[in-house]
Each structure stands twice: as C-alpha cells, then as structure tokens.
Amino acid sequence: DTEVTQTPKHLVMGMTNKKSLKCEQHMGHRAMYWYKQKAKKPPELMFVYSYEKLSINESVPSRFSPECPNSSLLNLHLHALQPEDSALYLCASSQDRGQGVYEQYFGPGTRLTVT
Amino acid sequence: AQKITQTQPGMFVQEKEAVTLDCTYDTSDPSYGLFWYKQPSSGEMIFLIYQGSYDQQNATEGRYSLNFQKARKSANLVISASQLGDSAMYFCAMRELTTSGTYKYIFGTGTRLKVLA
Numbered sequence: 001d002t003e004v005t006q007t008p009k010h011l012v013m014g015m016t017n018k019k020s021l022k023c024e025q026h027m028g029h030r031a032m033y034w035y036k037q038k039a040k041k042p043p044e045l046m047f048v049y050s051y052e053k054l055s056i057n058e059s060v061p062s063r064f065s066p067e068c069p070n071s072s073l074l075n076l077h078l079h080a081l082q083p084e085d086s087a088l089y090l091c092a093s094s095q096d097r098g099q100g101v102y103e104q105y106f107g108p109g110t111r112l113t114v115t
Numbered sequence: 116a117q118k119i120t121q122t123q124p125g126m127f128v129q130e131k132e133a134v135t136l137d138c139t140y141d142t143s144d145p146s147y148g149l150f151w152y153k154q155p156s157s158g159e160m161i162f163l164i165y166q167g168s169y170d171q172q173n174a175t176e177g178r179y180s181l182n183f184q185k186a187r188k189s190a191n192l193v194i195s196a197s198q199l200g201d202s203a204m205y206f207c208a209m210r211e212l213t214t215s216g217t218y219k220y221i222f223g224t225g226t227r228l229k230v231l232a
Binding site: 031033037040041042043045048050055056088090092094096102103104105106107108109111 | 148150152157158159160161162165204206210213215216217218219220222223224225227
C-alpha cells in the first residue's frame with residue numbers, strides 16, 4: 001500500500017470555527033509532513049514529524065496546531081484562521097534515515113476555504 | 116542555504132515530441148538528492164524520478180530521464196514522446212538534511228507544461 005489518504009477533500013470554515021485535517025499512511029514511514037500550497041506556487045513546508053516527534057516548525061502561526069497521535073496518523077488542528085489561510089493543504093510521508101531514494105509520497109490534499 | 120531554481124514558468128510541446136524542463140540547484144553538501152514531481156490540476160503531487168549526488172549514471176524511469184550535470188549543478192527533466200496527459204505543473208526538489216537530523220525537501224517554483232494535440 002503506497003497511499004497517503006487525507007480527509008476531508010474540501011473544507012469551508014468561518015474565521016471563528018475549529019476544524020481538523022487528517023492524514024494517514026500505512027507504509028511504515030517515520031517522517032510525516034504538512035505543506036501549504038497557494039495557487040500556482042510550490043508547496044511551502046509547515047511542519048515535519050520524525051518518529052512521532054515534532055522536528056521542524058517553519059515559524060507557522062499558532063492558529064495551526066499539528067499532532068501526531070501515532071506513526072500512521074497526522075492531524076492539523078485549525079482555529080481562528082484568516083482568509084489568507086485559504087489554500088491546498090498537502091500531507092506527505094517518507095523514510096527518514098539513511099541515504100536511499102526516500103521520495104515523499106503525497107496525499108491528494110485538502111482544499112481549505114476560510115470565509 | 117540550499118536553493119532550487121526553475122527558470123521556465125511555462126512550456127509548450129507538441130504531442131509525441133520530447134521536452135526538457137530545466138532545474139539548477141545550489142548546495143554545499145556533498146551528499147544530496149534531487150527529485151522531480153508532477154502535479155496535475157487535481158492537486159496531488161506524483162513522484163517521477165530521483166537522482167542521487169553520487170549516482171554515476173543519469174536516472175531513467177520509462178519516458179522520463181534526468182540529465183544530471185553535477186559540475187554545472189543542473190538536473191533537467193527530459194520527457195520523451197509527450198502525451199496529452201503530461202500537461203501539468205512540474206516541480207524540481209532537493210532533499211536537505213537539517214540540524215535536527217530530519218530530511219526536508221526544498222521545491223523550485225515549478226514549470227507548467229502544456230502538451231498540444
């Protein structure tokens with residue numbers, strides 16, 4: 001199984017709402033990533049979890065809160081977002097040690113609209 | 116700091132022709148990995164091909180090949196026999212080992228390829 005799943009596919013939320021994005025993989029990958037992608041731009045790294053511990057936070061505002069409950073799951077909790085946070089949110093996973101190919105496998109993304 | 120540059124915002128190619136998408140990189144690490152991803156309009160990022168800095172031969176995967184010129188720090192993607200389904204955004208990326216011991220991936224700005232019938 002080389003699939004990364006993300007739910008929901010689409011999300012519309014108000015600025016006062018609290019919502020969560022979910023990502024799941026069963027490839028045994030120990031690194032999981034959250035990216036934000038605006039239209040016609042490259043993915044922008046937000047967070048990296050390695051072995052279920054937060055390894056990288058790219059100075060993301062605290063209204064985004066990541067969580068890694070176990071090695072297969074990655075959540076992104078959203079609270080008090082701004083309209084400029086509207087984007088495609090991509091989850092990815094990869095191996096995280098050694099010098100192999102270790103490409104990232106991406107999920108289909110969640111298209112978030114903040115109203 | 117590592118950097119990836121894609122200088123072609125958009126490219127057109129006739130169906131069945133070959134096309135080259137440019138990518139240059141900058142790093143001081145002797146060990147690095149270079150990746151190409153395809154992103155159709157649906158949004159999902161699809162891994163195409165990988166080149167390691169110590170690989171002696173250029174990588175190939177079906178219709179995709181990577182023209183790796185280490186001294187010039189370039190890793191161009193060549194797509195042979197273009198198909199209409201190749202129309203998409205293409206990203207070059209480099210893997211960087213961070214001080215925390217975790218890999219992160221740096222993406223170029225992308226090239227939008229349109230295949231013409």
